[in-house]
Amino acid sequence: MSIYIYNLIKKTMAEITSYPTASPKGGDYLLGAQVGVPGDTIANPTKKFTVASINALQSSGGVDLIQKDIVITPAQLLNFNGGGSIELIPAPGTGKLIAVQNMIYFLDYNSVAYNFATPGFSDTITFKIGTINTFQFLNTTNDLNVSADKYISFDFPNDDENDDIQANVAFTLDATAGVTVSQGNSPVKLSILYRNVNLNF
DSSP states (O other), X not given: OOEEEOTTGGGTSSOXXXXXXXXXXXXXXXXXXXXXXXXXXXXXXXXXXXXXXXXXXXXXXXXXXXXXEEEEOHHHHHTTTTOEEEEEEOOOOTTEEEEEEEEEEEEOOOSSOOOOBOOSTTOOEEXXXXXXXXXXXXXXXXXXXXXXXEEEEEESOSSXXXXXXXXXXXXXXXXXXXXXOOOOOOOEEEEXXXXXXXXXX
């Protein structure tokens, strides 16, 4: 199925510049035409398509690079007391895997600094794909327990290669059971650039 958006939509609608701008959501509709086949009663009928359905064509069409923006709330971070996991990108489905390329980290400082502690030698707050550690982690002193905005650019993989990658698993931020935290009120904003790789080629 081929899809194109009308360039001449202003013939039947108000001038496009008269509409307010908005941030698209997956369920929002776009107006377009579905290219027909010989014998169709109506050639190239006008139809509505969701933003999510068009975005899904990226993976099936060979362009699998996706950007996802996420806000981790203070409540979620405080729930890391005693360990926990936050799903950042869900498992992509059978026959697919997530390959994270880059991630921008922004701690948007509010008013109370976090007091994260990792008392044990093996205690960490780290990014994982499935059960595999990406070796990109958050340093409690420099990255979390700060009293000002903090920006980081993470590149993946952290080493030369990820030679033990898993298919159909989620990308998460995990804290081990020894991690403690009892205060803090700043959200963490992540902009993640990743590939949703279809292995059935």
